Amino acid sequence: MAAEGDYAAHRLTRRTLIAEYLRIAGPEHASDPLGRIVGGYRHWRDRLSGCSPTARFDPAAALVEAFTEVELRADRAGAPALALHRLLVDTARQKP
Numbered sequence: 001m002a003a004e005g006d007y008a009a010h011r012l013t014r015r016t017l018i019a020e021y022l023r024i025a026g027p028e029h030a031s032d033p034l035g036r037i038v039g040g041y042r043h044w045r046d047r048l049s050g051c052s053p054t055a056r057f058d059p060a061a062a063l064v065e066a067f068t069e070v071e072l073r074a075d076r077a078g079a080p081a082l083a084l085h086r087l088l089v090d091t092a093r094q095k096p
Contacts, residue, residue, distance in 0.1 A: 008091040013059035013084060017045055020083040054073040063088055 021041045029037065045057070048065055066084030070077040077085070 008094070009084075009088045012087055013062055013090070014057070016083055016087045017041075017062075017080060023044070023078045024079060032081065045080055046053055047078045048084070 007034075012066070018041060021044050024044075025040065032040075046067070048062055062080075065082055065092075066081040069081040069089055070085035073081075
């Protein structure tokens with residue numbers, strides 16, 4: 001599926017996760033110190049199956065984990081997985 005979208009999803013993985021985290025965190029956290037925002041984001045992102053706070057973030061692995069989590073767990077999938085699943089499906093659909 002990533003190949004169907006010319007790997008656009010790989011390039012947009014981090015941006016998608018950050019945008020979704022900031023959307024969910026809401027404007028009440030906009031004045032938080034940057035370190036707190038980044039820490040909150042990393043903690044939230046690490047809820048994605050296969051992500052670890054001690055390992056370097058791998059967009060390809062995150063997309064695989066997200067797609068699998070949503071397909072297998074559906075309504076119980078986490079927010080990071082849902083965001084990346086949506087990104088992967090949308091980019092695959094955009095290919096002419």
